[in-house]
Amino acid sequence: MADYHWPPANHRELIGKKIKRIDGPAKSSGRAKYSYDINRPGMLWGKMVGSKYAHAKIAKIDTRAAESMPGVKAVVVMIPEGGEVFWANQEIVAVAADSEERAEAAADAVKIEYQPLPYLVHDDLQTAGAQFTKQLENRTNGNPDQAFQQPDLVVSEGVYGAPVITHCCLESHGQVTEWNGDHLTVWESTQNVSGMAGQYAEALSDKGVPVQASNIHVITQFMGGGFGSKFAADTWGIACAQLAKKAGRPVKMMLERDQEQTTAGCRPSMYARVKVGAKRDGTLVAWQSEAWGTQGPRAEGSPRIPYILEPANVRASYTGVMNNIGPARAWRAPNHPQMALITNSAMEDLAAKLNMDPMDFFLKNIDLAGDHAKIYRDEFPIAARLIDWKAKWHPRGQSGSGPVKRGLGLSIHTWGGRGNQSNCQVVIHPDGSVETNIGSQDLGTGTRTVINIVAAETLGLPLHAVKVNLGDNRYPPAGASGGSTTVSGVSTSTRMAATNALNELLAKVAPSLGTTPDKLEAWDGKIQVIGNPSKSISWKQACAKLGASPITGMGRTNPALMSSGVGGVQMSEVEVDTETGIVRMMKHVAVQDCGLIIDLKTAESQVYGACIMGVGYALYEEKIMDQLTGVCLNPNMEFYKLAGLGDVGEIVVHMMTGPGYDERGTIGLGEPPVVSPGAAISNAVANAIGVRVPQLPLSPDRVLAALGKGGMA
């Protein structure tokens, strides 16, 4: 049995270095072909008709006019007459035509009659009404009532929250489908290449188009953003395959931007009325919260607050508001940004009431973080130094007499990030070429590069000597890329597969070097006696001994090479114009651990990107619904605001590496750094202006309202 381990620090040529992503040239030259870019011979374009109502029964569907239009080749009714729609723009009918413009016109020509039903598109618990709400949690630990009665307890109360936001993937959801007899090929924009065929087979069989999963070929070479919203074979994928079957031609159907924004996923809202108490020395004693939020038509699960710092005495309830805004999907670090915002805002408000520096307050209570307390203790001083906390932090509101105020805020976060179940095949060919095959996908996180680094490091080869194949379900199955699970899934399975393949090669080579395989290593393009380059043969010579047959090494996710559970500290400095209400992020510091880092360059990019995404949801993003008509008012990118390049100040990232961190093995990184920006920025604004702006995004009207200067919030 081979022994699998990561090479020691002094024996790493590639792992942990800053290595440029290997698919960078394809992307920055425009050569990379995303699913949206696939054009097939004879291909049709598909478009969908969405519901005009937020909630309705479909009374009548008339597709005759659409079907008779020039160039229209197929129509598929996705929800039949008598069916129900649960949000405005929910997809009902799909059409395919020989040009994109004709498909669009045909979709417009479909006539649908509705029987409107009662709907709710806001998430206000007080006015929602009983039929739209469901209590999902009500837990009590310790004795909160008694705890809040303690003399000398300092208590802070507040309401905090974040609205529904969308994923806003730049490559909208969708796919190209093509039949060849009873075989189906799908170029899908998905985070779940290996898990897609089974979903297609099941759903298509339900629609009377039987196809075996083994006959479905799924390809995703490049993916233009998912963030948790692209795991499923969606209704439009199934309809696309049906259209292609009916028309006998390939069909491309990607969501229009308004559909992407209304239908293809949003992050649940969360609000809470919080009461939290501590002793005068800052020791956290009790927490009480009534929380609510919406995740669309269904209510399930319950985000857990307080986040990380949970005292002995807690009462916490959560009520789901079931409304007609379209279903929530996992959004990068599901629930954590909302839980962090509410908890860490309440904690900083309490610290302010205690006249304590919030960093001292968090550190005073950090043992409540359990096993991760040491990580935060390591990280706090680093973050504080990088943002110059001790010099710049001031008590709340003491930020000078001018109209522009500066303030600092902080937040902490955690995440699991254990590897998904992945399988890797490493093939060493007799000519010395090497390939890795794995049914994973690269969302832009650097998955290709990570696999390349691990395989090359293991085989003692340069990066370019290894060809990385992924994004195709004909390769060994790999888990979906969600929840920061991919880096451990692919790097531990690749390490194992490459080690197995190498061991076989060493066995073939050992006799010619007059030794046994256990005395050999792959290093610097050679197979050599361990530590002795003079007794070696080149990689190419070694592989030539294979004769005609390549070596295949298999590996799967290896728990011994990975772990889970990370901690991160972020601090933010903002400037608030108290006359206009405009908030600017001036500087943001992120200190993050993720165990053993495979590629420091793309790891840092994940953290930078998360902080920038965080600026977006902290300051700009909100899915705005109109209760009068039931529709989304900003299903586009001019009124659904993402942060632009000029909205982002200086960002400093520090990755925790070296002793104490590397030996944990790999841990996922995608989610954790996106958790804290909302809380850190909200806290910085409170520090700057002396009052809490209770809800994200921290838009000018909300800031002015909090300052008592009007505004709509």
Place this chain on the structure above:
Amino acid sequence: MPSNDNAPPRGGEKACDGADSGARDNQPPDLSRRRFIKGAGIAGVAASAGALLADRTLAVEPESQNGGTGGAPGVLGPGAVPVTLKINGKLHRLSLEPRVTLLDALRNHLDLTGAKKVCDRATCGACTVHLDGRAVYSCTTLALDAQGHEITTIEGIEPAGGLHPVSQAFWDHDAQQCGFCTPGFVMAVTAYLNHQPNPTLEALGHALGGNLCRCGTYRGIKGAVLEAARSIRAKGGQA
């Protein structure tokens, strides 16, 4: 040649917006601006958009290379008409309905897929191409309207056997994650550096404010633009 005044608009130069009209009696709006512009027929667009577009959409210049439209002023469409586009130095003769955008002509008719369709209404810049060296949103430029101009797509800037200095700098600075916004950014940066070879960090927020990224690659982009500028200056050439 057209003056700057009637060149195809970029971004905020939109002349009409039908998206939020028509919400009466609790009826959700029925008409999107995109379909209005692209579906109403060219005469309708010109009437709404006013003088900005009128002379170039209504009247086809007789001496231009648009093969067979006859040159008589009048309404084009709704059927396909001959359209000639000069893209990356090469003439392409196409038959397109007048409502076809430059972006759709590139992607759907010529398989030039570097420019991406994202917001489809002149906000995000993923569709950025050059028209006579200026960055434009190809999603809101009609293909018809791009006739007679030098169209450059990202496929046209790559030198043989290597990356364009801007693309190279994006790679070096990891100014890309999913990469879907990247070609649009590269084209916007290239046009900008031709106009401003010595950019400052402070100027970039405005200069690149017409492009959006979802993964959060702006830090890398800032570094990439400054490095690309240095690299192009060192070679003494144009971006």
